[in-house]
Amino acid sequence: MSDQNISVLRRAQIDVTVAGITLQNENYAKCNRGVKIVPDQSLSNISNFDIYDVIVIPGGLNAAKAISSNPEVQKLLASMHQAGKFVAAICAGTLAIKSANINKGGKITSHPIVKADLENEYSYQEDRVVVDNKVVTSRGPGTALLFALTIVELLLGEEKRNEVSNHMIVASIL
Amino acid sequence: MSDQNISVLRRAQIDVTVAGITLQNENYAKCNRGVKIVPDQSLSNISNFDIYDVIVIPGGLNAAKAISSNPEVQKLLASMHQAGKFVAAICAGTLAIKSANINKGGKITSHPIVKADLENEYSYQEDRVVVDNKVVTSRGPGTALLFALTIVELLLGEEKRNEVSNHMIVASIL
Numbered sequence: 001m002s003d004q005n006i007s008v009l010r011r012a013q014i015d016v017t018v019a020g021i022t023l024q025n026e027n028y029a030k031c032n033r034g035v036k037i038v039p040d041q042s043l044s045n046i047s048n049f050d051i052y053d054v055i056v057i058p059g060g061l062n063a064a065k066a067i068s069s070n071p072e073v074q075k076l077l078a079s080m081h082q083a084g085k086f087v088a089a090i091c092a093g094t095l096a097i098k099s100a101n102i103n104k105g106g107k108i109t110s111h112p113i114v115k116a117d118l119e120n121e122y123s124y125q126e127d128r129v130v131v132d133n134k135v136v137t138s139r140g141p142g143t144a145l146l147f148a149l150t151i152v153e154l155l156l157g158e159e160k161r162n163e164v165s166n167h168m169i170v171a172s173i174l
Numbered sequence: 175m176s177d178q179n180i181s182v183l184r185r186a187q188i189d190v191t192v193a194g195i196t197l198q199n200e201n202y203a204k205c206n207r208g209v210k211i212v213p214d215q216s217l218s219n220i221s222n223f224d225i226y227d228v229i230v231i232p233g234g235l236n237a238a239k240a241i242s243s244n245p246e247v248q249k250l251l252a253s254m255h256q257a258g259k260f261v262a263a264i265c266a267g268t269l270a271i272k273s274a275n276i277n278k279g280g281k282i283t284s285h286p287i288v289k290a291d292l293e294n295e296y297s298y299q300e301d302r303v304v305v306d307n308k309v310v311t312s313r314g315p316g317t318a319l320l321f322a323l324t325i326v327e328l329l330l331g332e333e334k335r336n337e338v339s340n341h342m343i344v345a346s347i348l
Contacts, residue, residue: 003177003178003205003209003211004177004178004315004318006207006208006209007205007206007207007209007315008315010207010208011207016208018209027201027212028202028210028212031177031181032181033180033181033184033185034180034184034190034214035177035180035181035192035211036202036211036212037177037209037210037211037212038201038202038210038211038212040208111343112343128343128345139343140341140342140343141178141181141182141319141342141343141344142319142339142342142343142344142345143343143345144178145315145316145319165316167314168314168315168316169285169286169302169313169314169315169316169317170315170316171302171316171317
């Protein structure tokens with residue numbers, strides 16, 4: 001459900017780079033439900049991460065497994081977190097937060113399908129979005145809008161969040 | 175915001191064909207906010223529409239203009255509607271319902287940005303999803319989940335809708 005996150009951030013005038021890893025087809029990433037998305041860049045081709053304020057890990061169980069077991073991603077997540085940047089993950093993507101050894105013992109959430117993988121090492125929450133120590137996590141496609149809008153608010157403030165939210169006709173209660 | 179619609183329908187085990195028209199780059203469609211999606215088929219290459227129960231027009235103002243002014247799409251929408259199939263459109267995509275001359279005078283909604291183009295010829299509503307005479311319309315990215323779940327319910331019933339909705343962690347109130 002990653003294109004919704006991308007669209008919401010871009011609506012807030014945030015520069016987004018969609019980075020691909022280990023693509024089976026060199027031209028696109030095949031998402032959980034067969035949607036084919038063309039990344040802007042291969043992650044390996046990005047040399048300077050200092051310009052990024054947040055890294056967002058998408059959901060989807062297969063993607064989450066590939067991403068969370070990728071050493072390049074683990075290193076990147078850990079260094080972003082150490083530098084005081086936001087790291088964010090949704091659905092099964094939260095597994096990548098764990099595999100990067102970030103904020104252990106802190107508050108976290110995920111899709112229920114991977115709860116058992118997380119609850120021993122984190123304070124597992126069932127809120128729709130959880131923010132703790134610059135780690136932003138969320139539950140699934142049904143919470144993706146709230147997740148993306150939360151990232152907008154963390155980076156640019158409540159006014160910008162409301163502006164984007166109103167234009168997208170988001171219900172006052174998600 | 176079309177990948178969310180695709181994903182929701184596929185979660186309900188509905189066979190979905192993502193059809194492209196007039197792609198500027200032959201390999202992908204560039205969405206409203208720069209997300210690049212690879213269609214499954216070119217619309218021109220689909221010869222048999224009898225197998226489809228619904229056609230769904232995505233949003234995005236530029237896409238809506240291209241789609242609604244496309245004679246192939248107009249003809250397809252009109253013949254689907256005439257055959258008693260569902261036609262659905264979201265955001266500015268509702269313009270295609272109008273240009274295909276479907277259900278004039280009936281209830282419709284859209285993104286507010288194109289309300290003025292529709293209110294003279296339709297009974298314009300401000301509900302998040304409107305269903306009238308097998309025409310399903312909705313308002314924007316913030317109503318996309320409800321729109322897709324409504325299509326699931328219309329095709330497969332409330333039980334399937336609830337099953338998909340629960341797995342996606344959709345709030346009871348969208």
